[in-house]
Amino acid sequence: MEELIGKTWHRLICQTSQHENETARIHLSDLSWPLTLFYRALGGHPGKKIVPAYATRFRHKRRLIQRIAGTDQKHFISWQDEEHLNLPPSIAYFEDATLNTSLYYWLTAMSAKLPSVDHWFEDNQRICAELLKERPGLKKTYHKLAKACIDKRPLLSELQNNEYEREIAIQDALLKPGNHHTLPIAKGDPFPVWIWLYPAPLRAVPVKTDEQLESGSNKQSSKQNSSESRKMAQRIDDRKQTDGLIVFQAESLFSWSEQADLDRSQIDDMDDDLISVAEDLDIVSVSRQRRSGMAKLKFDLDLPAAENDDLPLGEGIRLPEWDYRKSKLIEDYCLLQPMLADTVEPTALPEHLSNIARKLKKRFSILQTQRSWQRRQTFGDEIDLDAWLQNTTQPVRDINRQDYYQSQITNQRDIACLLLADLSMSTDAMISEEKNVIDVIKDTLLLFAEAMTDAGDQFGIYGFSSVKNTQVRYHILKNFKETYNDMTRGRILATRPGFYTRMGAAIRQSTQILSMQAAKQRLLMVISDGKPNDIDQYEGRYGIEDTRRAIIEAKKQGLQPFCVTIDNQAHDYLSYLFGDNGFAIVNDVSKLPLILPRQYLKLTTMNA
Amino acid sequence: MQNNHYYLPHNREINIFNFAAQNRLPVLLKGPTGCGKTRFVEHMAEKLNRPVYTVACHDDLTASDLVGRYLLNPEGTYWQDGPLTRAVKEGGICYLDEVVEARKDTTVVLHPLSDHRRVLSIGQTGETIKAHDDFMLVVSYNPGYQNMLKGLKPSTRQRFVAMSFDYQKPENEMTIICQESGINKETAKQLVSLANDLRRLNDHDIEEAASTRLLIYAAMMINSGMPAKEACMSCLAEPISDDKDTLAAIERIIDTYFES
Ligand SMILES: Nc1ncnc2c1ncn2[C@@H]1O[C@H](COP(=O)(O)OP(=O)(O)O)[C@@H](O)[C@H]1O
Ligand SMILES: [Mg+2]
Numbered sequence: 020m021e022e023l024i025g026k027t028w029h030r031l032i033c034q035t036s037q038h039e040n041e042t043a044r045i046h047l048s049d050l051s052w053p054l055t056l057f058y059r060a061l062g063g064h065p066g067k068k069i070v071p072a073y074a075t076r077f078r079h080k081r082r083l084i085q086r087i088a089g090t091d092q093k094h095f096i097s098w099q100d101e102e103h104l105n106l107p108p109s110i111a112y113f114e115d116a117t118l119n120t121s122l123y124y125w126l127t128a129m130s131a132k133l134p135s136v137d138h139w140f141e142d143n144q145r146i147c148a149e150l151l152k153e154r155p156g157l158k159k160t161y162h163k164l165a166k167a168c169i170d171k172r173p174l175l176s177e178l179q180n181n182e183y184e185r186e187i188a189i190q191d192a193l194l195k196p197g198n199h200h201t202l203p204i205a206k207g208d209p210f211p212v213w214i215w216l217y218p219a220p221l222r223a224v225p226v227k228t229d230e231q232l233e234s235g236s237n238k239q240s241s242k243q244n245s246s247e248s249r250k251m252a253q254r255i256d257d258r259k260q261t262d263g264l265i266v267f268q269a270e271s272l273f274s275w276s277e278q279a280d281l282d283r284s285q286i287d288d289m290d291d292d293l294i295s296v297a298e299d300l301d302i303v304s305v306s307r308q309r310r311s312g313m314a315k316l317k318f319d320l321d322l323p324a325a326e327n328d329d330l331p332l333g334e335g336i337r338l339p340e341w342d343y344r345k346s347k348l349i350e351d352y353c354l355l356q357p358m359l360a361d362t363v364e365p366t367a368l369p370e371h372l373s374n375i376a377r378k379l380k381k382r383f384s385i386l387q388t389q390r391s392w393q394r395r396q397t398f399g400d401e402i403d404l405d406a407w408l409q410n411t412t413q414p415v416r417d418i419n420r421q422d423y424y425q426s427q428i429t430n431q432r433d434i435a436c437l438l439l440a441d442l443s444m445s446t447d448a449m450i451s452e453e454k455n456v457i458d459v460i461k462d463t464l465l466l467f468a469e470a471m472t473d474a475g476d477q478f479g480i481y482g483f484s485s486v487k488n489t490q491v492r493y494h495i496l497k498n499f500k501e502t503y504n505d506m507t508r509g510r511i512l513a514t515r516p517g518f519y520t521r522m523g524a525a526i527r528q529s530t531q532i533l534s535m536q537a538a539k540q541r542l543l544m545v546i547s548d549g550k551p552n553d554i555d556q557y558e559g560r561y562g563i564e565d566t567r568r569a570i571i572e573a574k575k576q577g578l579q580p581f582c583v584t585i586d587n588q589a590h591d592y593l594s595y596l597f598g599d600n601g602f603a604i605v606n607d608v609s610k611l612p613l614i615l616p617r618q619y620l621k622l623t624t625m626n627a
Numbered sequence: 628m629q630n631n632h633y634y635l636p637h638n639r640e641i642n643i644f645n646f647a648a649q650n651r652l653p654v655l656l657k658g659p660t661g662c663g664k665t666r667f668v669e670h671m672a673e674k675l676n677r678p679v680y681t682v683a684c685h686d687d688l689t690a691s692d693l694v695g696r697y698l699l700n701p702e703g704t705y706w707q708d709g710p711l712t713r714a715v716k717e718g719g720i721c722y723l724d725e726v727v728e729a730r731k732d733t734t735v736v737l738h739p740l741s742d743h744r745r746v747l748s749i750g751q752t753g754e755t756i757k758a759h760d761d762f763m764l765v766v767s768y769n770p771g772y773q774n775m776l777k778g779l780k781p782s783t784r785q786r787f788v789a790m791s792f793d794y795q796k797p798e799n800e801m802t803i804i805c806q807e808s809g810i811n812k813e814t815a816k817q818l819v820s821l822a823n824d825l826r827r828l829n830d831h832d833i834e835e836a837a838s839t840r841l842l843i844y845a846a847m848m849i850n851s852g853m854p855a856k857e858a859c860m861s862c863l864a865e866p867i868s869d870d871k872d873t874l875a876a877i878e879r880i881i882d883t884y885f886e887s
Binding site: 055059061062150158160404 | 697704876884
């Protein structure tokens, strides 16, 4: 009895740090890359991203002590959804930091084998057992973790009846995973099991998206989503009956009202929770309104509202356009508006690109210092034996030839490249469930820029789209003179699909910019996803002929235009536009980020 | 004939190779490093009873390294045949490993040898040699990410009978490892599972996958008494990455099989 009081007292005093050992705290952010690799190696879906989980509310039975000292209801549990593996942002449960680290790896191993949890109690045990069998090296760590967890679980002596039974079952399942099939039903949630995974909380409609807005099917999809979330709420509710485990779901923004309705039995415990939920709902409705409002704007006016748009720079630039029917260049026909996204946040390179960026940088950095032997020199660092032998073994010798030396030279690169990206509406097309073309284009631009900074070549990045001849939108993503940094990254990441594709004007403007750069080789690279077109006469032959004209003009200026396209049908028109060797067609869009740098290297090392 | 080079076939590659040899066609082997391409060629050379000249290509490899060059001796200069020329004259197999690494000027020599002409012209001596009937050109190439910049030109690859290799399926790879290192089945099984974990990390994560060759090294080390974890670190982790975080992850993966 004395011991019990002592422990309880201790817990009361140390309420906030009950499970936490600050000096042993391990942060997810420090482990995210090794965990990602670990996850993939153990068979986890390679596309999933490891992210910090948000705290989830649990409904334990609240004891008087907890009411006094603040509740112990928020926990970081681990779960997966379609795109993410959610792990606690930091772990400090154990005094031993290595055990905290091991817990991260353990949860990741579990997740790799258990992409979705259907029966929390059974699935977790089954996967534990399988893991331990397949990977005997995990046994020791597992048993340490399980024991350490049990040590921190509620004291059995504080529990009664069903809750006692349930806790016994859990603790036993931790020690002998795979042996228990049903979890005794009891009130509230069992204290979280740190080394187990949980089903995904409801998050039917991600709040973040502006993407759907641009796709043009908003009203419908938002309806769909809300009915879907209702369905999910239903499902969750069903689960409650089967294994008594619902409540961590409750955090979900969208399901809250439903959940609250369905779950009156526990309403007395939820007073303060409801307040914060109400706050959450506010955020949601606000963002919903913004979305529908924006959608309306876009579809009524055909252009983004000024406050949402990039900042126009200056009055615009007048450019000519070629009318093939009249065989005539019509002066000042287009108004091109340079634009700058001025409200973006500086952003670091997204995690999913960091590894490949590193590889590309390595590869590109060699360019700067690439050295090669220049043979057959009349003077130099070393004797060119081959040259001498060659000459000596000739039946008739040319005695005037004295080019028997070779020297090493550093290859001088003197290159400027302008990358022009098609940001038309069609780039909104989805290429997989989670990515659309514009995402791949952004990745491509970022990786290219990363690589280029190490190559030391001059480069600029621009994007374009248009609405008729009067509004050719020319987005400055990185100017030539600007250094590539978090600001430029932020700008690239903020690009969104625009409107149509008046390619001629964009190429003419790019030609002007690139012509001002002093370099021996000047490369104009265009990334496109289809034919030139706009909603006026700029389509079909008209658009093609104007674009071709613009490319010919660029070549006359001594520029080297090259097009990388993801349009499978592009063969017919691209050779007409860019010439036989002036383009590359990318069949698998997702490869674009790799193919562009490769093309660049091809184009710039061939002439070296 | 006694076969010194143990080779466990994946598939029908032995037959395909035999037919190519019968018809005097050149062969292209595609596949990651250390999956058995060289072993296969050696094995086939033995079966066909032909000498094999293996050249590991690298980016400084020029046509004269293959064809031959003039050398110096006290009397003056003399000509020495390169491995390709020797194979062409004697009727052997010339195996160019990682052919994409070689300089572009080598294709000039390879093209006339790999089509119906089957001739080798030696620029320096002005000779043109008709290849021996038993001459066979075999090249290999690793189509992984690291060759993204090079690739094999279509005009070159269009000349070959090609086949793809990959790491063997787990049971076979286990057999090979046991055979080559003498290690017990249980450990071999774990090594192969470990390798397959590492192979799930794709081109973007690590430069090279853990090859059968490296697995055999690890197995040999373990078999001679080295602790399993240490052997795996030095044979399977360190050789495939230099990145600290990546190595940390690989160590954890190793830990799931072999406790330290
Ligand atoms: N099918 C196989 N049969 C026998 N040994 C093999 C086989 N595949 C791989 N090996 C072993 O793996 C090692 C590496 O293979 P190797 O032929 O050098 O690979 P590659 O030429 O593809 O880089 C060989 O020395 C051999 O011990
Ligand atoms: Mg080899």
